Amino acid sequence: MKNLDLIYGVLLYSIAHILVFFQINGQFLHNSFKKYEFVVAAMGIVVSYLYIYATEYSYKATDGLLWPGRFIGFGIGMMIYATGLYIFFNEGLTMKTTVSLILCIALISIQVLWK
Numbered sequence: 001m002k003n004l005d006l007i008y009g010v011l012l013y014s015i016a017h018i019l020v021f022f023q024i025n026g027q028f029l030h031n032s033f034k035k036y037e038f039v040v041a042a043m044g045i046v047v048s049y050l051y052i053y054a055t056e057y058s059y060k061a062t063d064g065l066l067w068p069g070r071f072i073g074f075g076i077g078m079m080i081y082a083t084g085l086y087i088f089f090n091e092g093l094t095m096k097t098t099v100s101l102i103l104c105i106a107l108i109s110i111q112v113l114w115k
Contacts, residue, residue: 002061006112009057013073016050017080019043029088068111075104 023040026033033040051073058069082101085091093101 002063005057006061009054009061009069010072010076012050012054012057013076014080016047016054017073017077018084019047019050020077021081021084023047025084025088062111071107071111075108078104 022029022033023043026040054073055066055069058072059066062068079101082093082097086093
C-alpha cells in the first residue's frame with residue numbers, strides 16, 4: 001500500500017506542477033492566458049487540491065513524515081519546470097541547471113529509497 005500511496009503522491013505532484021507551469025508561463029505562449037487571466041488564476045483552486053492530496057499520499061507513504069513529501073514535490077517541480085522550458089521555450093540546459101536537476105533526482109532518491 002505504501003508503494004501505491006507513493007505513486008499517487010508523485011502522480012498528483014506531477015499533475016499539479018504541470019498545471020502551475022502553464023498557469024504562470026502560459027502568458028508567454030498564448031494570448032488567451034492574458035485575456036482570461038481570472039480563469040487562469042481560478043485554476044489555482046484545482047491545483048491547491050492536487051497539492052493537498054499529493055501531500056496526504058506522500059505522508060502515508062513515508063510513515064507519517066512531512067519532510068520527504070516536501071522534498072519529493074520540490075524535486076518533481078524542478079524537473080517538470082526544466083522540461084517545460086526546454087520543450088515550449090527552447091531554453092537549453094546549462095551546466096548549472098543540469099547539476100541542479102541531478103541534485104533533484106538525488107534528493108528524491110534519498111527520500112524514497114533511504115529507510
